[in-house]
Amino acid sequence: MKPSETSSETFLETLNSSITIRSASLSEAPIILNLWQNSAKWLNSKGIYQWRPEFFKVDQVIEFLTNGSDVYIAELNSEAVGTYIITWSDPYIWGELDNNDSGYIHRYAVNRDYIGMKIGYTLQKTAEQQIKTKGKTFVRLDCMAANNKLNAYYQDYGFNYIRTINGEGWSANLYEKL
Numbered sequence: 187m188k189p190s191e192t193s194s195e196t197f198l199e200t201l202n203s204s205i206t207i208r209s210a211s212l213s214e215a216p217i218i219l220n221l222w223q224n225s226a227k228w229l230n231s232k233g234i235y236q237w238r239p240e241f242f243k244v245d246q247v248i249e250f251l252t253n254g255s256d257v258y259i260a261e262l263n264s265e266a267v268g269t270y271i272i273t274w275s276d277p278y279i280w281g282e283l284d285n286n287d288s289g290y291i292h293r294y295a296v297n298r299d300y301i302g303m304k305i306g307y308t309l310q311k312t313a314e315q316q317i318k319t320k321g322k323t324f325v326r327l328d329c330m331a332a333n334n335k336l337n338a339y340y341q342d343y344g345f346n347y348i349r350t351i352n353g354e355g356w357s358a359n360l361y362e363k364l
Contacts, residue, residue, distance in 0.1 A: 204263070205260050205261070205267065205305065206260065206261045206262075207259070207308075209256065209257065209258060209259075210251065210258060210269065211251075212248065212251055215244050215248050215251060216244060217259065218247045218257065218259065218266075218269050218295075219242055219244050219246075220266075221266060221296075221297060222237070222242045222295050223239040223242050224295075224297070224298055225237060225295040225296065226238055226241070226242065227239050228298050234330075234333055236329070236330035236332075236333055236356075250271050250273075250293075255271050255272065255273045255274075255292075256272040256273075257269070257270075257271050258270055258271070258272075258309075258312075258313070260308070260309055262300070265297070266297060267297045267300045267305050268294070268295060268296045268297060268305050268306070268309050269293065269309075270292070270293060270295070270310075270313055271291070271293045272290065272291055272292075272313055272316060273289075273290045273292060274286075274290070275290070276288075276290040276326070279328050279351065279360070280326065281351070283348070283360070285324075287323040288317075288322055288324040288326045288362070289313075289317030289325055289326065290327065291314075291317075291325065291326070291327040294306060294309060294310070307343070313325070323364065324364065325345075325362065325364075326362045326363075327340065327345065327360075327362075328358045328359065328360050328361065329358060329359055330356065330357070330358055331350050331357035332357065337359055340361050341361075345362065345363045346361060346362055346363065347359060347361055348360040348361060348362055
């Protein structure tokens with residue numbers, strides 16, 4: 187039974203212990219792509235255009251899986267419920283602030299059938315632990331500056347605003363946590 191089909195508190199109580207988060211394999215690239223595209227479609231339906239479904243291609247997933255990044259997939263009852271990527275450098279976004287003391291979290295996506303179940307929070311906390319386990323001091327991420335809800339979410343979970351960067355037609359806020 188999917189969580190959207192039940193209001194049981196038991197599901198919420200056991201969620202953290204029931205989710206398996208593991209390294210993704212190359213054969214799972216289409217699953218990750220689907221998570222990204224569905225998240226983009228949902229964002230777009232809310233008037234948030236930071237991700238576009240047509241922007242994402244399976245080749246991008248494969249690149250992350252083969253370029254030294256750590257790509258994770260989360261499962262609940264053998265169903266993909268989320269994904270994220272940890273990179274160990276991000277000079278494009280972080281510029282001169284990029285360093286070896288940081289891990290950079292990218293491409294959080296949660297299966298929309300499981301929204302509101304704190305899966306995103308579980309993914310975030312797990313990513314933070316994985317970065318710390320690698321001996322890194324800072325957990326870093328970025329998000330579109332215009333996405334007020336997401337910016338507030340990261341600040342509520344203890345991330346400190348560093349600065350805003352501007353690209354061609356976009357602005358992103360940089361956040362880090364010790």
